[in-house]
Amino acid sequence: MTEIRTPRLLLRRWHDDDLAPMADINADPRVMRWIDDGSVRDLDDTAEAIERWEEEWDEEGFGLFAVELLASGELVGFTGLSVSESLPELGHAVAISWRLGSQFWGQGYGSEAAQATLEFALQDRGLDRVISISRVGDVASENVIRKLGMVLERETTHPVYGLPLRVHTIDLTEYQA
Numbered sequence: 001m002t003e004i005r006t007p008r009l010l011l012r013r014w015h016d017d018d019l020a021p022m023a024d025i026n027a028d029p030r031v032m033r034w035i036d037d038g039s040v041r042d043l044d045d046t047a048e049a050i051e052r053w054e055e056e057w058d059e060e061g062f063g064l065f066a067v068e069l070l071a072s073g074e075l076v077g078f079t080g081l082s083v084s085e086s087l088p089e090l091g092h093a094v095a096i097s098w099r100l101g102s103q104f105w106g107q108g109y110g111s112e113a114a115q116a117t118l119e120f121a122l123q124d125r126g127l128d129r130v131i132s133i134s135r136v137g138d139v140a141s142e143n144v145i146r147k148l149g150m151v152l153e154r155e156t157t158h159p160v161y162g163l164p165l166r167v168h169t170i171d172l173t174e175y176q177a
Contacts (some may be wrong), residue, residue, distance in 0.1 A: 002057075004065070004116045009109060011079065011116060013057065014050050018066050021075040022046050024115065025101040034138040035099070037085075037161045056082055062125050064097070066114045076104045079113035081121055084133065086138035087156060089166065093131045096121065103139065111147045118148055122172050129171040137162040149174065 004011040013049055023032055026041035026049075041049070057063035064080030077100035096117055098110050121127045126161040133157075134141040150168035158165055 002065075004120055005070070006112050006116045008070055008114070009076065009113055010068045011065075011113060011120075012068070014066045018075050019043070019050065021101075022050065022066075022077070023089075025075075025077050025099065028102055030102045031099060034135045034141065035156070037163070053078075053080070053082070054085050060095070065113070065117065067098075067100070067109070074111055079110070079117050081117065081125075081127075081130070083172055084131065086158065086160075087133065087165070087167070088158065088159070090131065093129070094121065094127055095131045095133055096148075097132065098141075108112055110140070110144050113142050114148055118170070127172075128158065129169060130167045134166050134168070136166055142166075166174055 003153065023043040023046040026046050029040055032038055050156040060083060062081040064078045064082060067076040067079055068074060069076055072108050076170065079098035081094050081096055083128050084090050084093045096114060098114055103163070118130060119129070128157050132145050132151070134145060145168045148170060150170045153167045153169045156165050156167060157163065
């Protein structure tokens, strides 16, 4: 089983007891404000999402990690890799993403988990390029993206919701520099 430990976090595959805390995160309008059209998700939506995330692990050899606090075992949210499907123009690009419960914001957990995931992508999985997609105005995500060393590749529009998006990228040569 793939696990990554950082100084404060454990990034791991999903467990059955992660469903309720992840559903709570997905039900928080503050968390979901920048995700797709901003709609919250319920327990069934979350269960289906976790199932898809686990399937991607089996199919691609990477996926979204459950992120827990080492000190308490509490689920913080997720970070990880997925094949971007929201923007067909990007083809089979692999995107890094994260979603944390609002009680965990502002403590550096997102950056810590994302940095470990980026290292996993480029060094362990041998990906030569990773993207990140963010909604224009999502300052917190933009800060994480900047800390990862990603650069703006393009601005575009979400094909379903018509919302402005930014696509950032980093490749192995930029990461190692």
